[in-house]
Amino acid sequence: MSRSTRFTLLNKKTLILIVILISGLVFAKEKEESSKNLPAKEIQKKEIKDYIMHHLQDSYDFSLFSYTDEDGAHVYFGFPLPIILWDNGLKVFSSSRFHHGETVAEVDGNFYAISHNKIYKTDQAGTIIYDQEHHATNIAPLDLSITKGVLSIMFTAFLMFFLFKSLADSYAKNGRIASGAGRFFEPIVLYIRDDIAIPNIGEKHYKKYMSFLLTVFFFVWFLNILGLTPLGINVTGNIAVTFCLALLTFLLTNLTGTKDYWLHIFDPLGTTMKWYAKIPLYIILIPIEVLGIFIKPFSLLIRLYANMQAGHIVLMSLIGLMFIFKSWLGSPLSFGLAFAISLIEVLVALLQAYIFTMLSALYFGFASEEHEHHNEIEAH
Amino acid sequence: MEKLLNEFSLGLFFWQLLLFVALLLLLKKFAWKPILDAVNERETSIKDSLSAAEKARDEMQAVQADNKRILKEARAERDALLSEAKTASIQMINQAKEDAKAEADKIIAQAQEMIQNEKKAAVNDLKSQVAQLSIDIAEKVLQTELKDKATQQKLVKLLVDEISVK
Numbered sequence: 001m002s003r004s005t006r007f008t009l010l011n012k013k014t015l016i017l018i019v020i021l022i023s024g025l026v027f028a029k030e031k032e033e034s035s036k037n038l039p040a041k042e043i044q045k046k047e048i049k050d051y052i053m054h055h056l057q058d059s060y061d062f063s064l065f066s067y068t069d070e071d072g073a074h075v076y077f078g079f080p081l082p083i084i085l086w087d088n089g090l091k092v093f094s095s096s097r098f099h100h101g102e103t104v105a106e107v108d109g110n111f112y113a114i115s116h117n118k119i120y121k122t123d124q125a126g127t128i129i130y131d132q133e134h135h136a137t138n139i140a141p142l143d144l145s146i147t148k149g150v151l152s153i154m155f156t157a158f159l160m161f162f163l164f165k166s167l168a169d170s171y172a173k174n175g176r177i178a179s180g181a182g183r184f185f186e187p188i189v190l191y192i193r194d195d196i197a198i199p200n201i202g203e204k205h206y207k208k209y210m211s212f213l214l215t216v217f218f219f220v221w222f223l224n225i226l227g228l229t230p231l232g233i234n235v236t237g238n239i240a241v242t243f244c245l246a247l248l249t250f251l252l253t254n255l256t257g258t259k260d261y262w263l264h265i266f267d268p269l270g271t272t273m274k275w276y277a278k279i280p281l282y283i284i285l286i287p288i289e290v291l292g293i294f295i296k297p298f299s300l301l302i303r304l305y306a307n308m309q310a311g312h313i314v315l316m317s318l319i320g321l322m323f324i325f326k327s328w329l330g331s332p333l334s335f336g337l338a339f340a341i342s343l344i345e346v347l348v349a350l351l352q353a354y355i356f357t358m359l360s361a362l363y364f365g366f367a368s369e370e371h372e373h374h375n376e377i378e379a380h
Numbered sequence: 381m382e383k384l385l386n387e388f389s390l391g392l393f394f395w396q397l398l399l400f401v402a403l404l405l406l407l408k409k410f411a412w413k414p415i416l417d418a419v420n421e422r423e424t425s426i427k428d429s430l431s432a433a434e435k436a437r438d439e440m441q442a443v444q445a446d447n448k449r450i451l452k453e454a455r456a457e458r459d460a461l462l463s464e465a466k467t468a469s470i471q472m473i474n475q476a477k478e479d480a481k482a483e484a485d486k487i488i489a490q491a492q493e494m495i496q497n498e499k500k501a502a503v504n505d506l507k508s509q510v511a512q513l514s515i516d517i518a519e520k521v522l523q524t525e526l527k528d529k530a531t532q533q534k535l536v537k538l539l540v541d542e543i544s545v546k
Contacts, residue, residue, distance in 0.1 A: 058392055084391075143391040150395040157403040164411035171418035176425070189415060210416060219400065221468075239384050240393040244400060305384075342409040 041324070048320035055232050056312055057117045058149040060095040064231065066170060067268060076100055085112070087121065087141035095145070112141075119143050149241065152233045156222045164218075185218075192217055200361040203367040209361065212252060216245060218358040224308060224349030226343060236352070237303070237308035247299035247361045254293065257367040264366070265289040296363055300356055307352050311345045 062076030074155060080096035087110060097105035101114035104126035112119050113126040118224050120128055120138035129137045146154075167182030167189075177184040195214055197206040223235045235241050243324070270287055321334035526532045 023516060057387065057459050058389055110491045118389075143389070144394055145391055147389075149392050150399075153396055157399050160403060161406055161410070162405055164415065166461070168411045168418070171414065171422075175424045176418055185418070190419065191418070193419075207416075211404060211412045214412050215400070215407050219403070238389075238392060239387050241396045243388065244393055244396040247397075247538035248400070303521045355397070 015234070015299055043311060044206065044322060048317075048323065052199060052316045052320065055316060056234050056309060058147045058234075058238060059117070059143060060098065060114065060119075060147055060150050061100060062116060062151060066100075068073050074100065074102070081148065082146045084146065084347045085119065088321075092142075092302070095253055119145075149235045149238055152226060153222065153241075157237075160215075160218055160222065172344060188217075189214060196354075196361045197357055200358070200365040202365065203369055204370075205364075207228040209252070209364045209368075212248070213364075215356050216248075216360060217353050220245070220304065220356050221350055221353035225346070226351060227308060227312065228345055228349060234308065236304055237312055239305050242301045242305040244355070245304070246297040249300060249363060250297035253297070253367045254359075254364045256364070258370055260369050261367045264369070265293065296359075300359055304352055304356055305376065307348060311341075311348055315341055315345060347370070 020046055058085060061076075061078055061080045063076045064074040064075055065078075070076050080094045083091075083093050083095050083097075083105075085107075086092040089108075091107050091110070093105065093107050096104075097107070098112075098114055104111050104113045104124065106121060106124075111122050111124050111126065113122045113128060114120075115128045115136050115138075118136070120129060120136055120140050123140055125318055132136050163185065165184055166180065168179055170179040170182050171177070173179070193206070193210060194215055196217075199208055201209055210286060223233075223241075226233050227236060266286060266287060266289070267278075269281065273281075315338060318334050318338035322331040322338075325331045325334060522535075526535065
């Protein structure tokens with residue numbers, strides 16, 4: 001099957017991306033230390049890098065763009081979002097009190113400041129104490145703020161709900177034929193059913209997984225596409241979001257796992273061997289199989305995160321290059337490149353949603369398998 | 381890895397989990413189930429219609445074949461009836477002819493017999509009349525001739541001779 005090749009391919013991709021990320025990080029740290037007294041171009045480079053890094057993370061306000069005016073003050077365009085903290089009681093206030101992380105917010109006599117995109121409890125001056133490993137030691141209250149990412153998820157959820165509800169309703173109105181935007185989405189729904197769910201899970205069990213597969217596919221796809229808009233949203237490139245999706249796949253896989261599924265993990269050789277012959281093999285095999293339970297959804301998590309993150313980094317770096325080159329040759333060239341890459345990213349947005357759904361379906365297929373065991377040993 | 385952990389935001393995770401599960405349940409109830417049901421229903425109805433059409437076509441063909449067969453049979457029957465009628469009529473005509481001929485023959489024979497009988501009767505009548513006449517004539521002749529005895533004897537002798545000759 002092409003599964004193993006796909007795995008190695010994706011693993012390779014992930015590995016490269018992680019290397020890029022780590023090297024980028026190390027590079028960024030070095031820069032930070034020596035960013036004083038550097039030429040203007042270097043400062044600009046650092047600015048772009050910071051901007052990209054800032055963009056990749058979630059933020060407490062929905063800012064579309066910002067600039068520095070003649071007086072050196074930052075001017076932001078956008079709107080603040082509600083901050084929800086649990087710090088000996090619920091604290092709800094607007095993120096405008098932080099002034100984009102530049103000031104300390106005072107709420108009910110407590111002071112909060114943002115450092116590295118996290119809210120910490122501070123004193124009035126907003127001092128944040130770092131330990132040797134550059135971690136803040138201040139208390140971080142439980143933070144349930146409606147961030148830019150949360151708002152985007154809400155928007156996508158509403159969009160999906162109304163889109164697919166109208167599709168569902170259109171059947172009744174239009175004599176069992178979809179109308180409007182549903183005409184476009186119905187074949188995709190059918191594709192997921194006929195070419196993802198049924199071949200991987202099987203005719204007998206696919207129905208109970210359909211809702212999850214459809215929701216996950218459209219959710220990831222829509223958010224990926226939303227990430228390509230100039231709004232600067234990066235939700236599917238956020239580890240918390242991909243972790244949540246992968247966690248649900250993990251839970252669904254293992255909670256609906258049949259007897260055969262668990263037998264496959266704890267007794268993969270079945271009756272092909274005498275029990276005493278299996279013991280030495282199982283000392284190695286069972287830990288691998290058990291590890292596999294966790295590695296499978298973990299690969300989902302990292303794959304989606306890394307692909308979307310990488311796409312955003314590449315795209316924004318190319319856009320940033322335009323400002324660094326500032327030449328008649330370089331800037332159009334990087335514009336062209338950015339344009340080409342953004343077209344590829346549209347494809348990647350769909351592809352990653354497809355892969356996530358496809359692999360989830362594959363794992364559900366393992367979980368719901370019900371057949372006599374051949375002497376197959378799965379290569380992981 | 382450390383970067384990933386650093387980037388992990390519990391708040392976002394919480395909201396994502398909450399919103400996603402809520403979305404999943406809502407869509408399941410209001411969208412996916414109706415959509416998949418409608419599509420399934422449509423597919424089965426299409427399948428049923430197709431098979432019904434196929435069946436109807438087969439039936440139609442069967443009916444057509446039946447019609448053809450019936451027509452053929454009817455034609456054959458008609459032909460058989462016609463030929464039968466023809467032979468029957470010929471037979472009837474022949475029979476009638478024969479009958480008529482026999483009757484005619486019979487009538488002719490009867491007529492001939494009657495003619496014969498009439499003829500015989502007429503001849504007999506004529507004979508008796510001729511005989512009477514002859515006798516009368518003979519009587520008259522005799523009355524005139526046999527006035528004498530000699531002639532009477534001569535005649536008796538002649539008659540007796542005649543009888544003996546016979």
